[in-house]
Amino acid sequence: MDFVSYYTEGLDSTNKVVVTYGGRFHPPHKGHIFAYEYLRDEFAGHDAFITTSNKVDPPNSPFTFDEKNKLFQAAGISPGVIYQVRNNYSPVEILDSYDKESTIYVTGISKKDMEDNPRFTFKPKRDGSPAYLQEFKSIEECRPMSEHGYIFTIPTIEFDMSGVSFNSASEIRKLYIGSDEHAHIALLKALYPSYNDEVYNIFNRALLND
Secondary structure (H helix, E strand, O other): OOHHHHHHOOOOOOOEEEEEEEOOOOOOOHHHHHHHHHHHHHOOOOEEEEEEOOOOEOOOEOOOHHHHHHHHHHOOOOHHHEEEOOOOOOOHHHHOOOOOOOEEEEEEEEHHHHHHOOOOOOOOOOOOOOOOEEEOOOHHHOOOOOOOEEEEEEOOOOEEEOOEEEOOHHHHHHHHHOOOHHHHHHHHHHHOOOOOHHHHHHHHHHHHOO
């Protein structure tokens, strides 16, 4: 039995699962695409979204939401699943459209981020009550989002471009800043199958102030 069948067998048909994959995405890259598609496939038949903010704070967060949206589209992601939110782990801009008593909320986080972000330890609150976000184990064990949301851990991948391995946006920013125009174009074409001049201009504005 595959993963989806195992975890959704016996799920009440009135229950909807909303899955989000949130992050800074400065810039979106192949690892992010893999993570979103992994979630989408694991929860096939349910609603899966990408969430990110419009926070711009160079040099580590140089891309606007509109630019990240366009880069995701250049990478092959439909614009209809990309949402601007204030909080990736409480994306009310999406969740408020669903019934809180009959909807299960799951958010995906990469294994790398889980290891780097110790706040997601699922420990009880100071008063002893359980934290809102809990570790995802199975659909059948999930409570509606009025009570809890769930964190699903996604494998972290490294991807290779021109013989160089990457697993983070910071590595891409560093490489782009330190390369010439020819290398810029090669890098962007490797990252974004629908590469065009707009993608090039977005990177130059965000990373080179051009």
